[in-house]
Amino acid sequence: MTTSRATAALGALVIAGLVGLALAGDRVAGYRFDAQDSAHALESPSRAHWLGTDALGRDQLARLAEGARVSLLIAIGATTLALAIGLGYGLLAGWLGGRVDGAMMRAVDVVYALPDVLVIVLLIEILQATLLGVPDVARRVAALVAALGFVGWIGIARLVRALVLQAREETWVEAARALGLRDRRILLRHVLPNIAGPILVAAAFQIPAAILAESTLSFIGLGIQPPFSSWGTLASDGFEAMRSYPHLIFFPCLAILLALIGFHLLGETLRASLDPRRRA
Amino acid sequence: MIRYAAGRVLAGVPVLWVVATLTFALLRFLPGGPFDKEKTLPPEILRNLERRYALDGTLAEQYADYLGRLVRGDLGPSYKYVGRDVSDILADALPVSVELGLLALAIALGGGIALGLAAGTRRDSALDRIVGIATLVGVSAPSFVIGAGLILGVGLELDWLPAGLWEGPRYAILPALTLAALPLAYIAQLTRAQVITVMHQDYVRTARAKGVPEGRVRRHHVLRNALLAVLTYFGPLLAILLTGSFVVEKIYAIPGLGRFFVTAVTNRDYPLVLGVTLVYAALVVAANLAVDLLYAWLDPRIRVGGAER
Numbered sequence: 001m002t003t004s005r006a007t008a009a010l011g012a013l014v015i016a017g018l019v020g021l022a023l024a025g026d027r028v029a030g031y032r033f034d035a036q037d038s039a040h041a042l043e044s045p046s047r048a049h050w051l052g053t054d055a056l057g058r059d060q061l062a063r064l065a066e067g068a069r070v071s072l073l074i075a076i077g078a079t080t081l082a083l084a085i086g087l088g089y090g091l092l093a094g095w096l097g098g099r100v101d102g103a104m105m106r107a108v109d110v111v112y113a114l115p116d117v118l119v120i121v122l123l124i125e126i127l128q129a130t131l132l133g134v135p136d137v138a139r140r141v142a143a144l145v146a147a148l149g150f151v152g153w154i155g156i157a158r159l160v161r162a163l164v165l166q167a168r169e170e171t172w173v174e175a176a177r178a179l180g181l182r183d184r185r186i187l188l189r190h191v192l193p194n195i196a197g198p199i200l201v202a203a204a205f206q207i208p209a210a211i212l213a214e215s216t217l218s219f220i221g222l223g224i225q226p227p228f229s230s231w232g233t234l235a236s237d238g239f240e241a242m243r244s245y246p247h248l249i250f251f252p253c254l255a256i257l258l259a260l261i262g263f264h265l266l267g268e269t270l271r272a273s274l275d276p277r278r279r280a
Numbered sequence: 281m282i283r284y285a286a287g288r289v290l291a292g293v294p295v296l297w298v299v300a301t302l303t304f305a306l307l308r309f310l311p312g313g314p315f316d317k318e319k320t321l322p323p324e325i326l327r328n329l330e331r332r333y334a335l336d337g338t339l340a341e342q343y344a345d346y347l348g349r350l351v352r353g354d355l356g357p358s359y360k361y362v363g364r365d366v367s368d369i370l371a372d373a374l375p376v377s378v379e380l381g382l383l384a385l386a387i388a389l390g391g392g393i394a395l396g397l398a399a400g401t402r403r404d405s406a407l408d409r410i411v412g413i414a415t416l417v418g419v420s421a422p423s424f425v426i427g428a429g430l431i432l433g434v435g436l437e438l439d440w441l442p443a444g445l446w447e448g449p450r451y452a453i454l455p456a457l458t459l460a461a462l463p464l465a466y467i468a469q470l471t472r473a474q475v476i477t478v479m480h481q482d483y484v485r486t487a488r489a490k491g492v493p494e495g496r497v498r499r500h501h502v503l504r505n506a507l508l509a510v511l512t513y514f515g516p517l518l519a520i521l522l523t524g525s526f527v528v529e530k531i532y533a534i535p536g537l538g539r540f541f542v543t544a545v546t547n548r549d550y551p552l553v554l555g556v557t558l559v560y561a562a563l564v565v566a567a568n569l570a571v572d573l574l575y576a577w578l579d580p581r582i583r584v585g586g587a588e589r
Binding site: 110116119121126129130212216220235236243246260 | 420557
């Protein structure tokens with residue numbers, strides 16, 4: 001039990017640190033994230049530049065902090081979107097049941113059969129072209145949030161639907177009905193709170209999944225573009241010259257790794273405390 | 281059993297049809313067309329190009345035309361790679377991805393089950409702790425982080441293995457390890473949790489009470505039941521190996537199928553996108569069928585198709 005509490009604390013600490021970095025932004029570094037300085041390009045970490053500088057002399061810590069903003073914003077946005085769609089869809093399908101449920105679940109199966117990568121790439125391309133007149137970085141963030149949210153809601157919808165199907169057969173639902181409560185009230189005030197635990201756990205695991213997907217997309221050049229950066233963009237920049245300037249790839253990768261481990265630990269902790277069966 | 285399998289294969293056909301239709305529709309939502317260049321083409325040339333690739337009809341006509349050729353096994357010509365059919369491109373790229381994927385699959389299954397079994401049967405030992413930390417990192421790390429580490433460490437610093445290109449078995453090792461890392465870690469976690477659960481089951485206690493040697497208990501009762509959980513993960517695992525390959529193939533400059541998911545969309549190479557997607561969907565359908573058949577083989581309580589009632 002002590003070890004699980006220690007890992008929970010570790011996860012919380014890591015996440016708090018990264019969120020702090022994101023909130024502070026490039027102020028922590030004392031340089032603007034897009035300020036170029038060709039006299040100090042490609043420097044290794046030093047007292048002036050804690051994490052070194054890139055090929056254009058931009059301070060890496062400032063870019064990493066800016067990247068934390070972008071990466072975490074996208075992850076939280078995508079998770080919220082996935083949760084909202086998945087919750088609504090799952091509640092509806094599970095509660096209505098029967099033929100409506102069957103049809104809704106077939107639709108889910110179809111979306112599930114499409115390769116995620118393809119759906120994400122297509123959605124990003126479509127959204128990028130529709131949101132004209134919006135600043136480039138906002139458009140890319142919106143496209144990533146929408147694409148990742150759209151891929152993520154399927155799993156949550158399936159989970160919610162299964163939980164609702166189970167719950168609606170319970171005696172307390174029957175009791176609520178006998179008392180003459182309306183469907184909406186039973187569903188939102190009685191069923192939802194009872195099944196919230198596993199949904200919260202699934203949502204918590206969506207965050208690292210979204211960070212992973214975003215960084216991967218940015219790494220292959222589909223995500224955030226310079227001068228703005230996400231951790232994936234920074235890692236991608238660093239990858240090009242990693243043998244000569246390993247600090248450029250090391251720190252972004254470390255940030256991604258820490259964030260993912262932190263959120264996984266958070267998810268595990270939630271699961272352990274919310275799911276009595278998992279308690280060792 | 282054979283009848284059941286045949287039925288399932290047939291049931292896969294509508295799935296592929298829906299995937300083809302949806303992808304076809306989604307592609308046409310994309311702004312721009314396959315022949316948009318920096319320099320605008322003269323209208324006559326554009327018209328000729330569109331006629332050549334049967335893009336001049338209405339959408340419904342194009343769709344009917346595509347499906348008609350699809351049924352005959354013709355995936356059409358690529359727009360981008362002039363003079364090449366999509367089937368030719370797939371025939372070149374698919375074996376590379378399959379080889380990489382199968383190698384990664386073997387590594388992930390072998391390594392993951394072995395680690396999970398070792399950790400699960402020695403719960404709370406030092407080994408269990410180490411496996412716990414290693415697998416946490418493994419399920420967390422993006423493949424490009426693992427790839428960068430392997431390339432930098434094993435490929436460049438130690439210079440043991442080639443880090444890039446695809447020119448023989450030695451070239452497959454680092455990419456396969458990179459691709460296998462995440463599923464390996466996940467399978468290890470899954471196996472460990474399952475082994476711990478199974479070890480407390482009545483049938484294991486019974487076997488031990490009967491005096492069955494511990495090694496046989498583990499092989500015959502624990503491992504076999506723990507494998508069922510791993511099998512459930514097989515479908516998602518294949519999807520991860522297939523789509524995950526697009527990053528790994530990019531990092532290691534491997535001429536596989538993965539890169540087309542991105543480049544074919546950016547090039548608006550509709551037939552190539554559809555071809556790649558259909559291959560992917562077919563593989564997933566086949567994998568799920570294989571899982572269900574394996575289930576029946578591993579767990580005598582499950583008999584598919586109600587054959588043995």
